[in-house]
Amino acid sequence: MTSTKLAARLVALLALGAALYVPGASGSAGTAADTAAYRDPSLPVSDRVDDLLSRMSLDEKIGQMTQAERSALDPQSDLATYRIGSVLSGGGSAPADNTAAGWADTYDSFQRTALSTPLGIPMIYGADAVHGHNNVYGATIFPHNIGLGATRDPALVNRIGEVTAEEVSGTGIDWTFGPCVCVARNDRWGRTYESFGEDPEIPSAMTSIVDGFQGATLGGPTSILATAKHYVGDGGTEGGVDQGDTRVSEAELRAIHLPPFQAAVERGVGSVMISFSSWNGEKVHGHRYLINDVLKEELGFTGFVISDWAGIDQIDGQPGFTGAEVATAINAGIDMIMVPYDYQQFISLLRAEVEAGQVPMARIDDANRRILTKKFELGLFERPFTDRSYTPSVGSQAHRDLAREAVRESQVLLKNNDDALPLSKSSDKIFVAGKNADDIGNQSGGWTISWQGSSGDITPGTTVLEGIRDTVSPGTTVTYDREGQGIDGSYESAVAVVGETPYAEGEGDRPGGLGLDAADLATLSRLEESGVPLIVVLISGRPMDIATEIDGWDALVTAWLPGTEGQGVADVLFGDHNPTGKLPMTWMREAGQQPINVGDGKPALFEYGYGLDYG
Numbered sequence: 001m002t003s004t005k006l007a008a009r010l011v012a013l014l015a016l017g018a019a020l021y022v023p024g025a026s027g028s029a030g031t032a033a034d035t036a037a038y039r040d041p042s043l044p045v046s047d048r049v050d051d052l053l054s055r056m057s058l059d060e061k062i063g064q065m066t067q068a069e070r071s072a073l074d075p076q077s078d079l080a081t082y083r084i085g086s087v088l089s090g091g092g093s094a095p096a097d098n099t100a101a102g103w104a105d106t107y108d109s110f111q112r113t114a115l116s117t118p119l120g121i122p123m124i125y126g127a128d129a130v131h132g133h134n135n136v137y138g139a140t141i142f143p144h145n146i147g148l149g150a151t152r153d154p155a156l157v158n159r160i161g162e163v164t165a166e167e168v169s170g171t172g173i174d175w176t177f178g179p180c181v182c183v184a185r186n187d188r189w190g191r192t193y194e195s196f197g198e199d200p201e202i203p204s205a206m207t208s209i210v211d212g213f214q215g216a217t218l219g220g221p222t223s224i225l226a227t228a229k230h231y232v233g234d235g236g237t238e239g240g241v242d243q244g245d246t247r248v249s250e251a252e253l254r255a256i257h258l259p260p261f262q263a264a265v266e267r268g269v270g271s272v273m274i275s276f277s278s279w280n281g282e283k284v285h286g287h288r289y290l291i292n293d294v295l296k297e298e299l300g301f302t303g304f305v306i307s308d309w310a311g312i313d314q315i316d317g318q319p320g321f322t323g324a325e326v327a328t329a330i331n332a333g334i335d336m337i338m339v340p341y342d343y344q345q346f347i348s349l350l351r352a353e354v355e356a357g358q359v360p361m362a363r364i365d366d367a368n369r370r371i372l373t374k375k376f377e378l379g380l381f382e383r384p385f386t387d388r389s390y391t392p393s394v395g396s397q398a399h400r401d402l403a404r405e406a407v408r409e410s411q412v413l414l415k416n417n418d419d420a421l422p423l424s425k426s427s428d429k430i431f432v433a434g435k436n437a438d439d440i441g442n443q444s445g446g447w448t449i450s451w452q453g454s455s456g457d458i459t460p461g462t463t464v465l466e467g468i469r470d471t472v473s474p475g476t477t478v479t480y481d482r483e484g485q486g487i488d489g490s491y492e493s494a495v496a497v498v499g500e501t502p503y504a505e506g507e508g509d510r511p512g513g514l515g516l517d518a519a520d521l522a523t524l525s526r527l528e529e530s531g532v533p534l535i536v537v538l539i540s541g542r543p544m545d546i547a548t549e550i551d552g553w554d555a556l557v558t559a560w561l562p563g564t565e566g567q568g569v570a571d572v573l574f575g576d577h578n579p580t581g582k583l584p585m586t587w588m589r590e591a592g593q594q595p596i597n598v599g600d601g602k603p604a605l606f607e608y609g610y611g612l613d614y615g
């Protein structure tokens with residue numbers, strides 16, 4: 001090519017480049033955006049936010065306030081087309097390759113799409129890692145919060161947060177929708193097991209997990225954004241109805257349900273999720289006083305507020321969401337909407353509300369400032385992709401060992417007549433029965449692999465029965481029969497592992513009874529008739545109505561929902577760990593007493609804080 005032609009070609013290319021230049025554009029080398037202030041990590045975050053905001057269109061700002069479910073982004077390019085700033089995996093929403101590497105590949109693919117936009121703002125991806133990274137096959141599954149509350153060990157819970165953050169980071173995910181700092185007041189509630197305790201003292205103390213998740217400061221190699229949820233009063237609804245109405249005075253709301261959020265804010269929690277529930281008939285998703293005035297101004301929360309799953313749809317009590325509901329929620333102080341499917345409709349409705357003057361631009365900018373601040377603090381602009389060095393940590397033995405320690409500390413010994421426990425490792429014959437003795441799914445509960453959880457061999461782990469078998473001496477015979485068939489007087493002891501099967505959220509509401517099911521009662525009856533000393537291990541997400549059965553049992557341990565490391569239960573049964581757990585919930589005499597809580601004067605079967613040891 002002659003020099004004249006080359007010069008002409010060069011001029012043409014420069015002209016084309018000038019035409020394509022978009023202020024703030026990034027991605028292609030040599031554009032001004034690559035040197036834009038918001039891309040300079042040496043600048044204060046506030047300066048970077050100011051610079052980026054100045055380059056953003058209204059649609060780009062609305063996109064940052066939009067969170068879409070992973071499975072809804074079809075085509076995936078919608079993430080870029082609509083400038084969507086956040087993706088979530090709802091409970092059980094896993095990539096086809098549900099392995100740590102499969103999650104990391106999926107995350108990185110979404111991130112590449114997000115970075116292809118002119119401003120190249122990274123997306124932030126959230127998931128419910130509420131007892132380990134529980135959507136991921138092979139991840140370490142820790143005890144649910146009710147069991148962690150029984151440990152009374154905030155340092156342990158902090159460590160669980162750190163380890164969970166490593167596993168979450170190893171899959172690319174930046175943000176967990178946890179901890180639930182709800183204060184469960186009525187055990188009929190299907191989310192009782194997500195509560196650390198019925199009194200705000202334990203949930204407040206267990207916000208130590210926020211430090212574990214986020215690190216000393218956001219931006220560490222395994223820092224993930226934590227979420228205090230569900231703001232506020234979700235555990236106090238009438239009848240323990242999930243998403244129901246919390247009819248209490250403001251004084252009681254502040255005394256019982258607000259303190260854990262104050263504790264989380266003081267720890268610098270990065271996000272807060274709004275509760276589906278209502279306060280005295282008004283949906284919290286539209287409650288400007290509670291969100292703007294109390295959470296943001298009075299408590300000084302500087303992170304961002306996210307709605308719950310399609311939570312704004314419920315504000316007017318009608319299906320779907322309207323522009324009015326969008327405006328109400330945003331003006332109440334919600335910064336990001338977990339739509340999660342109709343993101344195009346949400347974006348167009350919010351744009352219309354802004355253009356109509358129903359949502360001030362200052363509110364849009366405030367929401368973006370809050371969201372972008374966390375993205376910068378997390379280091380997403382500098383390190384947008386998965387750090388694969390942490391991927392092998394998912395389900396590692398070291399993590400499982402910590403989970404086993406948590407299981408040990410969460411066991412509560414409620415009865416031990418004639419020192420039926422600890423069992424001897426050199427027993428001649430031990431009989432094990434019950435539907436929850438050999439079932440990883442049942443011992444993990446809801447929010448495990450799937451949203452509701454499920455019975456069966458759903459993920460690698462150690463069942464209680466396997467733990468027992470691994471503990472006894474080679475000469476000990478351990479016989480297992482789910483219904484207790486075959487029990488006879490030749491056995492030195494019988495261990496019945498009974499209780500609940502998995503559930504989550506409203507599916508777990510029990511407006512009727514809280515007693516054991518017929519299968520468990522039949523198994524227990526069969527074992528009692530044998531006259532063999534009977535040790536009952538209760539695997540459940542809450543106290544159960546057992547007062548009329550317990551007299552026939554020689555010992556009772558409540559194991560809550562221990563997760564994958566059932567060995568921790570066996571460690572207590574055989575005395576390798578002297579039980580230290582204390583009840584985080586008052587144990588009813590009968591279901592009709594609900595709600596029954598510490599200090600209310602009702603006669604409990606076992607009081608809040610009760611727990612025996614081996615002396």
Ligand code: GLC
Pocket residue numbers: 089090091128177229308309
């Ligand atoms: C659910 C839950 C909430 C969870 C969210 C995303 O409905 O209420 O706890 O974080 O949706 O899965």
